[in-house]
Amino acid sequence: MNIAIGTTDLIILGLYLVGVVLFGSWVGGKQKNLSDYLLGGKTLPWWAILGSIVATETSTVTFLSVPGITYEPGGNLQFLQLALGFIVGRFLVIVFLLPLYFRGEIYSAYEVLKKRFGGTTERVSSLAFIVMRTLADGLRLYLTALVLEKVVGIPLSTCIVIIGIGTIIYTCLGGMKSVVWNDCLQFVIYIAGAIFAFAVIIESLPNGWSDYRQFAITHHKLTMFDFSWDLANKYTFWAGLVGGLFLSMATHGADQLMIQRYLGSRSQRDAAKALGISGFVVFAQFALFLLLGIALAAFYTNFPPQTPFGKSDEVFASFIIDHLPIGIKGLTLAAVFAAAMSTLSSSLSSTTSALVNDFYLPLTSSQKQPEELVQTSRLFTALFGVAQITVGIASQSISDSVVGNVFSIAAISTGLILGIFFLATFSKQASQVSALLGFLVGLIVVLYVAFEMKTQVAWPWYTLIGATTVFIVGIGASRFLPEIQTAVEE
Numbered sequence: 184m185n186i187a188i189g190t191t192d193l194i195i196l197g198l199y200l201v202g203v204v205l206f207g208s209w210v211g212g213k214q215k216n217l218s219d220y221l222l223g224g225k226t227l228p229w230w231a232i233l234g235s236i237v238a239t240e241t242s243t244v245t246f247l248s249v250p251g252i253t254y255e256p257g258g259n260l261q262f263l264q265l266a267l268g269f270i271v272g273r274f275l276v277i278v279f280l281l282p283l284y285f286r287g288e289i290y291s292a293y294e295v296l297k298k299r300f301g302g303t304t305e306r307v308s309s310l311a312f313i314v315m316r317t318l319a320d321g322l323r324l325y326l327t328a329l330v331l332e333k334v335v336g337i338p339l340s341t342c343i344v345i346i347g348i349g350t351i352i353y354t355c356l357g358g359m360k361s362v363v364w365n366d367c368l369q370f371v372i373y374i375a376g377a378i379f380a381f382a383v384i385i386e387s388l389p390n391g392w393s394d395y396r397q398f399a400i401t402h403h404k405l406t407m408f409d410f411s412w413d414l415a416n417k418y419t420f421w422a423g424l425v426g427g428l429f430l431s432m433a434t435h436g437a438d439q440l441m442i443q444r445y446l447g448s449r450s451q452r453d454a455a456k457a458l459g460i461s462g463f464v465v466f467a468q469f470a471l472f473l474l475l476g477i478a479l480a481a482f483y484t485n486f487p488p489q490t491p492f493g494k495s496d497e498v499f500a501s502f503i504i505d506h507l508p509i510g511i512k513g514l515t516l517a518a519v520f521a522a523a524m525s526t527l528s529s530s531l532s533s534t535t536s537a538l539v540n541d542f543y544l545p546l547t548s549s550q551k552q553p554e555e556l557v558q559t560s561r562l563f564t565a566l567f568g569v570a571q572i573t574v575g576i577a578s579q580s581i582s583d584s585v586v587g588n589v590f591s592i593a594a595i596s597t598g599l600i601l602g603i604f605f606l607a608t609f610s611k612q613a614s615q616v617s618a619l620l621g622f623l624v625g626l627i628v629v630l631y632v633a634f635e636m637k638t639q640v641a642w643p644w645y646t647l648i649g650a651t652t653v654f655i656v657g658i659g660a661s662r663f664l665p666e667i668q669t670a671v672e673e
Contacts, residue, residue: 188334188504188512195513196334196520199372203365203524204353210364211357216553220560221290221536222447223360229453232444234367235529236461239440241468242320242526243327246373246519249469251495253476254483259406261418265643266469268427270462275428276436277455279608284442285451291540292442299607300615302545307622308600309541312439313534315596317567320530321574322592327523328575330500334516343575346523351568354528355561359447362528369521376518377471379511380503384478387506388485398481405477417641426594426643431462433597433646437604440533475499482506527571535563591642595633598646599625602653609654612661621657628652 188196214220227235252258283295293312297305328342335342353361388394399405409419416422435441435458445454479498492498503515539560544551551559599622606613606621629649632640640648 188516189509191509192513192516193335195510196516199513199517200349200520203369203521204349206368207353207361207365207528208356211353211361214358214557217290217539217556217560219360220358220557221443221532221539223358223363225447225449227360227363227444227447227449229448229457231363231367232448232454232457233461233464234370235363235444235525236435236441236457237464237468238366238370238373238522238525239444239529240434240465240526241370241373241522242323243330243519243523244323245468245472246377246522247326247330247499248496249472250476250479250499251497253404253473254480254498255495256402258476258480259404260470260473261407261409261423262473263407263466263469264409264418264420264423265427265430266423266462266466268424268429268643269431269465271424272428272431273435273458273462276432277458280432280436280604281445281451281455281458283604283608284445285454289540290446291537292437292439293537293541296603296607296618297541300603300613300618304603304615304618305541307619308603309439309537311596311600313537315592316440316530316534317570318574319592320527321571322578323523323526324571324575325578326496327520329497330503330516330519333500333504339579340576343572346520347527347568347572347575350524350527351531351565354531354568355564358557358560359443359532362532363444363447365528366525369525372514372521373518374468374471376515376521377475380499380507380515381471381475381478383507383511384475384482384502387482394485395478395481398484399477402480404480414644415639415641417643422641422643426641426645426647429598429601429647429650430594430643433601433650434593437601438597439537440529443529443533443536530571531564531567534567535560538563538567591633591645594642594645595629595649598629598649599653601646602650602657605650605654606657610658610661613657614661617657617660617664618653620660621653621655624656625649625653 218224249262252262253260284292289295291309293305293309296308324343324347327346328339331337331342331346332339353365385391385395409416410421411419412421413419414422445458448454448457476499479502482502483498488501492501500519503512503519507515539556543559543563602625603618603622606618626649629645629652632648633642633645
C-alpha cells in the first residue's frame with residue numbers, strides 16, 4: 184500500500200473521520216419520533232440552518248472541481264454569473280414557495296403537491312427527487328474517493344465504501360440534528376482548508392501577491408461577465424442570471440434536500456433568514472474557490488507538474504497531497520471529506536424523509552408506533568447509503584468532468600418538479616392529470632434538448648426549459664381538456 188501522506192497528516196485525517204462519526208452520533212441525541220429523527224425536533228436555530236444549507240450545497244464537486252474551472256486555459260470568473268442567479272432565485276423562493284411549507288404539519292416538500300393535486304403527483308415528484316439525489320450524490324461520493332485513493336493507495340472501490348459507510352453510520356444514529364450540526368462543523372473546516380491552501384500558494388510564488396495579480400491579469404482570469412447569447416455556453420450572463428435563477432428556485436424551493444432544513448427551523452421567519460443570507464455566502468464561496476483555481480494555475484506555471492493532469496478535477500487534490508506542509512495537508516484533506524460528507528449525509532436524510540412520508544406511510548395500512556417508524560427510517564437511510572455507494576463504484580467509467588454531470592442531473596430533474604410547484608402556486612384550474620401530463624411532456628422535451636438536439640444547449644438552461652414546459656402544458660391541458668377531472672383513481 185503506497186501511502187502518499189506522512190504519519191502526522193494521516194492521524195489528523197483519521198481523527199477527523201472518526202470524530203465526525205462520534206460527534207454526529209452524540210449530538211443527535213435520542214430520537215423518540217419522526218419529528219426528532221427527520222426534522223431535528225424543529226428546534227434548530229436559523230444560523231445552524233444557514234450553515235447546513237451552505238455546507239449541503241458545497242460538496243466535493245465545489246471544493247475540487249470549481250477551482251479547476253479557473254485553472255484551465257481560458258478559465259475565468261464567469262462561473263460567478265450563476266451565483267448571481269442563485270441569489271435572486273432564493274429571494275423568489277422566500278416570497279412564493281416558502282410559505283407553502285408552513286401551512287400545517289408536513290415532513291416532505293411533496294406533501295404540498297398531494298394537498299393540491301393528489302397522491303400520484305406527490306409520489307411522481309418524490310420519486311424523481313429520490314432518483315436524482317441518488318445518482319448525483321453517488322457521483323459526488325466517487326469524486327471524494329479519488330482523493331482518498333491518492334492518499335492511502337488503496338483501490339478506488341474500497342475508498343468509496345469507506346466514505347459511504349462512515350456517512351451512513353452517523354446519519355443513521357443521529358438523524359437530522361446530527362446532520363445539521365455536523366454540517367456547521369464541516370463548513371468551518373472546509374473554508375479553513377481552502378484559505379490555508381490559498382495562503383500557501385501565495386507564499387510559494389516568487390513575488391507573492393504581485394505574481395498572482397500579474398498572472399491573473401495577463402491571462403484574463405478576472406473576467407466575470409459574458410453578455411453573449413450563445414446557448415451552448417454555460418457561463419454567460421443570461422445563462423447565469425436566468426438559468427441560475429430557475430435552478431436555484433428548483434433546488435432551494437422544490438427539492439426535499441433543502442426543504443427538510445426549512446421544516447427543521449423554529450419558524451418560517453427563521454427559515455427565510457437562513458435561506459436569504461445563504462445566497463451571499465455561497466457567492467463568496469464560489470469566489471474563493473475560483474480565486475484558488477487561479478492561484479493553482481499561477482503555481483503550476485512556475486512549478487510545472489511532472490505529469491500533466493488528466494482532468495481539471497485532479498489539480499487541487501494533487502496540490503494538497505504534493506505541496507502542502509505537514510499538518511495543513513491533513514487539515515485540508517479533512518476539508519475535502521467535510522465537503523463531501525455534509526452533502527452525502529443531507530442526501531441520505533432527505534431521501535429517507537421523502538420515501539417514508541410519500542410512499543411508506545401512505546401505502547402502509549397498519550398504525551406504526553413512533554419508535555418503530557424511527558427504526559424503519561434508519562433502515563431506509565442505510566439502504567440509500569448502499570445505493571449511493573453502488574452509483575459511486577459505477578461512476579469510475581465516467582470520462583467527462585464530474586461537475587458537469589452532477590449539475591446536469593440536477594438541472595434536468597429539478598426543473599420538472601419546479602414546474603409542478605408553479606402549477607400548484609399559480610394555477611387554480613390545473614388538475615392532477617394536467618400536472619402529470621406536463622411532467623411527462625417536460626421530461627421528453629428536456630431529455631431531447633440535453634441529448635438529442637443538434638443545437639447544443641448548456642445545462643443551466645435545462646431547469647428553465649423543464650419548468651416552463653411543465654407549466655405551459657399543464658395550463659393548456661387544464662383549459663383545453665376540461666373533461667379531465669382534477670383527480671385520478673389512486
